[in-house]
Amino acid sequence: METVAPAVDLVLGASACCLACVFTNPLEVVKTRLQLQGELQAPGTYPRHYRGFVASVAAVAREDGLCGLQKGLAAGLLYQGVMNGVRFYCYSLACQAGITQQPGGTVVAGAVAGALGAFVGSPAYLVKTQLQAQTVAAIAVGHQHHHQSILGAMETIWRQQGLAGLWRGVGGAVPRVMVGSAAQLATFASSKAWVQEQQWLPEDSWLVALAGGMISSVAVVAVMTPFDVVSTRLYNQPVDGAGRGRLYRGLADCLVKTWRLEGPLALYKGLGPAYLRLGPHTILSMLFWDELRKLAGRSQRQGT
Numbered sequence: 001m002e003t004v005a006p007a008v009d010l011v012l013g014a015s016a017c018c019l020a021c022v023f024t025n026p027l028e029v030v031k032t033r034l035q036l037q038g039e040l041q042a043p044g045t046y047p048r049h050y051r052g053f054v055a056s057v058a059a060v061a062r063e064d065g066l067c068g069l070q071k072g073l074a075a076g077l078l079y080q081g082v083m084n085g086v087r088f089y090c091y092s093l094a095c096q097a098g099i100t101q102q103p104g105g106t107v108v109a110g111a112v113a114g115a116l117g118a119f120v121g122s123p124a125y126l127v128k129t130q131l132q133a134q135t136v137a138a139i140a141v142g143h144q145h146h147h148q149s150i151l152g153a154m155e156t157i158w159r160q161q162g163l164a165g166l167w168r169g170v171g172g173a174v175p176r177v178m179v180g181s182a183a184q185l186a187t188f189a190s191s192k193a194w195v196q197e198q199q200w201l202p203e204d205s206w207l208v209a210l211a212g213g214m215i216s217s218v219a220v221v222a223v224m225t226p227f228d229v230v231s232t233r234l235y236n237q238p239v240d241g242a243g244r245g246r247l248y249r250g251l252a253d254c255l256v257k258t259w260r261l262e263g264p265l266a267l268y269k270g271l272g273p274a275y276l277r278l279g280p281h282t283i284l285s286m287l288f289w290d291e292l293r294k295l296a297g298r299s300q301r302q303g304t
Contacts, residue, residue, distance in 0.1 A: 006092035013088025016288030017080040025076050026069035027277030030056045032132045034270030035232045036142030040247065040261050049139040053273045063136050075128035075150050083121030083177070087113045091185055106186040114181025118173045123166035125173055127153040129235040143238045161243035168243065169234035172251045176227035183219040191215035209291065221275045226267035228274060230254045 030053060038046045050056040060068050094100055094109035118125075130145040130153060147153035157165045192212030201207045233254055237247040248254040258266050 006089050006096065009092035010085045010089035012292040014081040014085035016292055017084040018077050019288050021076050021080045022073070024277050025073045026057065026060075027053075027273055028076065028128075029060060029069055029071050029132045031228075031270045031273040031277050032129060032232055032236075033060070033135075033139075033141055034273055035229045036133055036236060037269070038262065038266075039142055039233060040257060042261060043263060049141065053276060056273065059139055060135070063139050068135070071134070072128040072131035075124050075131055075153075078150065079121045079124035079128055082124060083117040085117075086120050087117035087177075087181055089113075090116055100189075106189055107182045110185035111178045111182035113185070114177040114179075115174045117181070118177035119167075119170060122170040122173050123154065124150075125231075126157070126166065126169055126235045129232055133236050142233075142236050145236075161239065165239075165243050168239065168245070169231065169237075172227065172231040172234040172254065175251060176224060176231045179227060180220050180224040183223050184216055187219045188212050188216040204294075217275070221271070225271055225274050226255075229258070229267050229269055233258070 030050070034050050034056060037048065037050055050059060057069065064071070090113035091100075091109055094105070094113065099105045099109050127147070127150055131147055131150075133142045134144055134146065145153070147156065154166065157168075161168065189212075192208055195201065195208050195211045195215075196203055201211070230251060234245065234248055234251070237245045239245055248257065255267070
């Protein structure tokens with residue numbers, strides 16, 4: 001893998017994930033709705049407005065219009081840019097320090113970098129989730145916040161809940177990104193190295209990064225989906241006058257209530273769309289990042 005400065009990795013990582021977000025945001029909208037559908041209700045006791053990926057896309061397009069499939073895109077881009085800029089920057093620092101060369105180093109570095117990125121980007125993810133959950137009453141699921149824009153949402157949250165309100169739900173976001181980041185960064189590096197060892201593809205081909213991203217995405221979705229469900233619900237829940245969640249007190253409370261009232265499989269609600277979203281996002285972001293790093297590395301060598 002090309003060696004570039006951490007500041008360059010910050011820009012490249014943020015740019016790569018923002019590019020991927022443009023393509024995968026419609027899948028994020030559908031995934032969010034599926035994860036909120038039937039919240040804290042026993043299976044079979046609620047109307048199912050969203051049934052699988054294709055039917056869910058059709059429902060959103062029919063009721064919200066085609067633009068509805070890109071709800072929350074601006075907030076999503078802000079989140080991806082901030083979170084992944086911090087994440088790739090910190091991971092690059094760990095690589096330079098030799099931490100990733102130690103046993104388990106890639107997992108630890110990926111988890112810590114992901115946690116820092118999730119914390120910094122949490123306000124953007126909060127607004128993104130609430131905007132993507134908003135829809136017409138006919139197909140509404142979860143609490144409806146009625147925001148008009150990113151700035152309007154942040155202003156409302158700041159005014160009603162204070163600065164801390166912008167970080168409400170971060171307790172679910174940090175574990176979500178920690179496990180996802182650790183799985184992504186660790187498995188992408190090892191998967192890419194394994195593909196290169198097999199010599200199935202030219203060593204410098206973008207197909208090597210594509211194959212590594214495809215393998216990595218399976219691991220990411222497997223470990224991340226339960227935390228993703230919990231994070232979505234923590235961010236979207238209504239709050240009382242003191243800014244406390246009306247449905248959940250935190251990560252553990254959400255896990256227990258979801259398991260007890262909806263069954264263990266509820267923690268994998270929207271698994272198909274989650275993979276269709278996380279899979280392409282992982283593949284595209286890691287592919288873009290890898291190719292951009294190659295270009296940056298070549299430019300550095302040519303400049304010396």
